[in-house]
Amino acid sequence: xxxxxxxxxxxxxxxxxxxxxxxxxxxxxxxxxxxxxxxxxxxxxxxxxxxxxxxxxxxxxxxxxxxxxxxxxxxxxxxxxxxxxxxxxxxxxxxxxxxxxxxxxxxxxxxxxxxxxxxxxxxxxxxxxxxxxxxxxxxxxxxxxxxxxxxxxxxxxxxxxxxx
Amino acid sequence: xxxxxxxxxxxxxxxxxxxxxxxxxxxxxxxxxxxxxxxxxxxxxxxxxxxxxxxxxxxxxxxxxxxxxxxxxxxxxxxxxxxxxxxxxxxxxxxxxxxxxxxxxxxxxxxxxxxxxxxxxxxxxxxxxxxxxxxxxxxxxxxxxxxxxxxxxxxxxxxxxxxxxxxxxxxxxxxxxxxxxxxxxxxxxxxxxxxxxxxxxxxxxxxxxxxxxxxxxxxxxxxx
Ligand code: SF4
Ligand code: SF4
Ligand SMILES: [Zn+2]
Ligand SMILES: [Zn+2]
Numbered sequence: 001x002x003x004x005x006x007x008x009x010x011x012x013x014x015x016x017x018x019x020x021x022x023x024x025x026x027x028x029x030x031x032x033x034x035x036x037x038x039x040x041x042x043x044x045x046x047x048x049x050x051x052x053x054x055x056x057x058x059x060x061x062x063x064x065x066x067x068x069x070x071x072x073x074x075x076x077x078x079x080x081x082x083x084x085x086x087x088x089x090x091x092x093x094x095x096x097x098x099x100x101x102x103x104x105x106x107x108x109x110x111x112x113x114x115x116x117x118x119x120x121x122x123x124x125x126x127x128x129x130x131x132x133x134x135x136x137x138x139x140x141x142x143x144x145x146x147x148x149x150x151x152x153x154x155x156x157x158x159x160x161x162x163x164x
Numbered sequence: 165x166x167x168x169x170x171x172x173x174x175x176x177x178x179x180x181x182x183x184x185x186x187x188x189x190x191x192x193x194x195x196x197x198x199x200x201x202x203x204x205x206x207x208x209x210x211x212x213x214x215x216x217x218x219x220x221x222x223x224x225x226x227x228x229x230x231x232x233x234x235x236x237x238x239x240x241x242x243x244x245x246x247x248x249x250x251x252x253x254x255x256x257x258x259x260x261x262x263x264x265x266x267x268x269x270x271x272x273x274x275x276x277x278x279x280x281x282x283x284x285x286x287x288x289x290x291x292x293x294x295x296x297x298x299x300x301x302x303x304x305x306x307x308x309x310x311x312x313x314x315x316x317x318x319x320x321x322x323x324x325x326x327x328x329x330x331x332x333x334x335x336x337x338x339x340x341x342x343x344x345x346x347x348x349x350x351x352x353x354x355x356x357x358x359x360x361x362x363x364x365x366x367x368x369x370x371x372x373x374x375x376x377x378x379x380x381x382x383x384x385x386x387x388x
Pocket of ligand 4: 358
C-alpha cells in the first residue's frame with residue numbers, strides 16, 4: 001500500500017516532508033516515490049492538513065456480479081454510442097466547415113465518454129477482474145493482424161489476479 | 165400557470181414567476197418564450213424542458229418485447245466496444261497509478277478503434293439524431309428496467325448520466341440543423357470529461373450540471 005498525493009489538493013504545507021521517515025514525499029514533481037515509501041506507514045496521510053494523501057490499495061475484492069440482462073442492455077447502448085462517435089469523427093475530418101468540424105469533435109468526445117461509462121457498467125470496471133483477464137486472453141488467442149500482443153501480454157503479467 | 169422542468173439539470177421554469185432578472189416578466193407563457201431561451205443554470209435549449217406533472221413514464225409506455233429480442237441477437241463484442249472498454253480500463257489504471265498498464269490498455273484501445281467498421285462517407289449529423297432517437301425512445305428504457313430490476317446502482321447511475329447527455333446532444337443537434345454554423349459562431353463548445361455533457365457558452369459551467377464534477381474536468385473543444 002504505497003501513499004499517493006493528489007497534487008490538486010496539496011497546499012504545499014509540507015508537513016508530510018517532516019514526518020516521512022524515508023524522504024519518499026520529498027520529490028521535485030510532487031509524486032510520492034513508491035520505491036522509498038514504507039507500505040502501511042501512513043505517517044504522511046495522518047499529517048497532511050489538506051487530506052491530500054491517501055494509500056492506494058494493493059488488492060481489490062471481486063467486483064459486483066453483473067446480470068445478463070443488464071450486460072446486454074448496456075451493450076446495446078454502448079454500441080450505439082461507439083457508432084455515433086465514429087460518425088461524428090468522420091464528419092469531423094471530412095466537413096468543409098471549421099464550426100461543423102468543431103461541433104462534430106465535441107460529439108465524438110462526448111460519445112466516447114458515454115460508451116466508456118456505459119460499458120464499464122457491463123462488467124468491465126476493474127482492470128484486475130477475472131472478466132477483464134478473460135477478455136485479454138481471448139484477444140491474444142484470436143489475435144488479428146497487427147494486434148499489439150506485447151501490450152496484452154504485459155497486462156496479463158502485471159495485473160494482479162483477484163484472490164477469491 | 166404551468167411549470168417546465170429542465171431534463172438536464174432539474175431547473176424548473178415557473179410561468180407564474182417568470183425570470184425577472186433575465187428580463188422574463190412574471191406570467192410569461194412557455195410558448196411566448198423565445199426559441200433562443202436556454203436554461204439559466206445549465207444552458208440546455210428550450211426543447212430539453214418537459215411540462216411538469218405530465219412527464220410521460222416511458223418505462224410503462226414502451227413495450228419491451230421487441231426490444232428484448234433485439235438485444236438477444238448481439239453476441240460477440242464489436243471492435244468499437246472493445247476499444248471503449250480498453251480506454252475506460254486505461255483510465256482505471258491511471259487512477260491506480262499503474263502507468264505501464266494504462267499505456268498497454270491505450271494501445272489496445274487505439275488498435276480496436278481503427279478496426280471499428282468504417283462509416284460511409286456520406287453520413288451526416290442527421291444520422292446521429294436518428295440513432296439518438298432510438299437510444300432515447302427505446303434502449304434507455306430497456307436498460308433502465310434491467311438495471312432497476314437487478315438493483316444495479318452503478319448501471320442506473322451510468323444510464324441516468326448518459327440519458328441526460330444524449331437528450332442535450334439531440335436538442336443541440338436539432339438546433340444546429342436549423343441554425344447551422346451560426347449557432348456556435350461566436351461562442352465556445354465544452355465537453356465534460358467525466359459524463360460527456362456538451363455545453364455551449366462563452367465560459368464553461370462551474371460544475372457539470374449532470375455529473376457535478378468541477379470544471380477543471382471540462383474540456384474546451386478548439387476550432388481548427
Ligand atoms: S502535507 Fe499535504 S498539503 Fe502539505 S505538502 Fe504534504 S501533501 Fe501537500
Ligand atoms: S506512507 Fe510513510 S513512508 Fe510512505 S510516503 Fe508517507 S510518510 Fe513516507
Ligand atoms: Zn438546466
Ligand atoms: Zn459531467
